[in-house]
Amino acid sequence: MQDDGTDHRERFAEEARSERPDLSLLCLLLGAVADPRLGDAGVDAAQMELDRLAGLLPYGAKSPRGWATALAALLGDRLGFHGSPGDYQKLESSLLHEVLRSRRGLPILLSVVWIEVARRAGAPVYGVALPGHFVVGFGDPQELGGPDARVLADPFGGGAPLTGPDAERLVVGATGTPIEPSALSPAQPLDVVLRVLNNIRAWAAVRPERSDVGLWAVELSLLLPSHPARLRYERAQLLVQRGDFLTGAAELDAYAEVVAAVEPSAAEALRGRARAARARLN
Template identity: 35%
Template sequence: VNTHGNTDFRNLFSQLIQKPEEDLELDRAALYLAGEEYPEVDVLSHLAQLDAFAAQVSQRVTHETAPANLARAIADYLFGELGFDGNSGRYYSPENSFLNRVLETRTGIPITLSLLFLEVARRLGVRCSGVGLPGHFIVGLDDTGEYLDPFNAGAPLSMEDCRALVDRMSAGSLEWTDQFLEPYTKRDILFRILNNLKAVYMQGREYTKAVGVIQRMSIISPGLPSLYQEQAWCHAEQQEFRLAIGTLEAYLQEAGTPDDSKEVKDQIKGLWSTLSRLN
């Protein structure tokens, strides 16, 4: 398989993703993702930065501080004092998906700002979860059943606020279900970060980078038909017809006889005929 991206960081990411949920270091995994775009990234210094943020918050609270107040103190420090905020002006910049850049520029999208909050909270023993509402990522406080919105300065959200948010994001087209509030696993969070990044690259016609993202999504969720299709499409868009064919053949081989095997075989035939006209 051609690795589209930095092989060292790809290998580190693959190894980390194999770990069980409780041992999977979300901050480190996010920095390994960034390492493919920024090979010079200093993972340890960024982890130390998160340690330092947590240490600063711990000086502002006592052992008696209730979880909800601790969460408030984290939000006040990150979004108030340090000024981390939502990058509304450049929402679709790839930088927003990379934790190193979020730490350097102090701006990001909902999911990376939520990840920042989750990782500082974890260091302080505050039990939180990432919650992937359709169109907007937030944080749930496990002990109080409350929510907060890191993209909007950590503003507290009630259940009603969450419903209103989904209604607004979907322009009223989505029926509310409590499943929207299901906590994300760490793998889910990383997959969604990559999914955002893939959309940005495909929109910008940066297909080689998009393939690198799809390959990492496949490490988290092997065998997803849509990922093979998108990877093949990216290759074909760049006239890499043999790679497109190889991707679809790998899908057929790994999936056995999937429901769409006839369509996929037709696609492969179509790609071969395109290729034969070029040679």
């Protein structure tokens, strides 16, 4: 599942820099880079499937709890969208088109399905990037009203509603530390996409034979307007690992320039690695 994918990468970069990035389109373009068989037709078909699912929701105004209940009844109960521990071992669990097909995935991708279906139906919905477990919220995140003003749901669990203590247990179980109030803020589309790419990079990192996946994941991350500078170092390492010594060395030198002002010794070490990479050509 590797591609050249130039057109889809360009579209990904374009959409990421647009005024209002489209979350589903970015996730599908990511999938088209991962699997060139998807193509533009597959991207369009997946968008139409999200439209179709939204059309299956009961019509009419709803409270946040009503929206959460309707989504759980449709996507969780009727259609079987959910996750299991085994899904963490599959690259497909991080690809939106595959999750729409299999109805299985990681918490963040299942949440993308919920968000995009609910948004198309007019629901006040947003993603919530809890540490270690992504969920969705319904209602106004700033609303200070009663218990139904804001409702959290866990798509990985088929849409089970989450109380405050439930969310606290999820975070403590994943990280060992209490939840911070800021963790309940709406996640922005580009932050969601970067987290998806981070999951893919982590999946590839423990599978050296899939360095191709790690490389396109880090390269897409670098196309986002805001990303950790250290990703350039990760890309350089992957290029060298895959035998592209000259390009990897050039990237190491470029990253050395970035860190030179604050960490001269680290920059010199990077330049040494660049020289070592070039020497492997001899």
